């Protein structure tokens with residue numbers, strides 16, 4: 736029987752991680768786990784409860800008592816729902832307000848500890864494609880295949896712009912560039928598990944590649960591992 740791998744895909748916002756990871760999972764009949772969605776779900780709860788993101792103790796406490804799960808509706812087309820304490824928040828976690836605040840929650844050490852604990856449980860069996868910022872470095876350091884996806888800032892902002900427009904949000908391209916820049920800075924410079932490429936990760940720049948080209952590259956790398 737073929738070995739069921741753990742595939743880690745990391746990179747900055749808008750590099751194409753989730754689209755690519757979903758497609759790789761589909762082609763290999765693996766489960767896709769979007770770890771960013773977990774940080775987003777917690778962020779939504781913090782906003783709803785009116786807790787200040789600078790109150791790290793409160794936010795960390797909230798993380799520990801929050802149940803976040805990902806339900807796979809169809810592994811065939813990569814459809815999944817994100818549940819926050821049992822409520823389906825799949826759409827709500829993509830709102831601009833969550834985009835603007837998620838890095839603040841993701842830099843809190845107690846939040847990260849709890850998320851990493853949950854993510855390791857989800858990943859330990861193998862047969863998964865997990866995407867995020869610290870999957871290859873912290874969550875699954877023993878993943879058999881690690882990919883680091885990047886793209887130019889301009890291209891990443893363009894992708895986010897199209898995605899938000901499609902969902903009906905009123906977005907300004909220049910503001911989006913600034914927001915992504917800020918998020919990159921916070922994600923890359925935070926003290927705990929900053930966004931960084933694992934030593935053994937394969938770097939793929941997706942700026943001039945189609946989704947299918949990136950997916951194919953990853954599938955080829957997965958063969959024989």
Ligand code: DC
Pocket residue numbers: 748749770771772774775837838841866867868869870918922
């Ligand atoms: O991939 P995304 O844009 O949905 O991620 C949302 C935020 O969560 C992003 O700003 C960084 C953070 N994140 C993280 O710190 N670690 C992860 N493994 C995944 C996401």
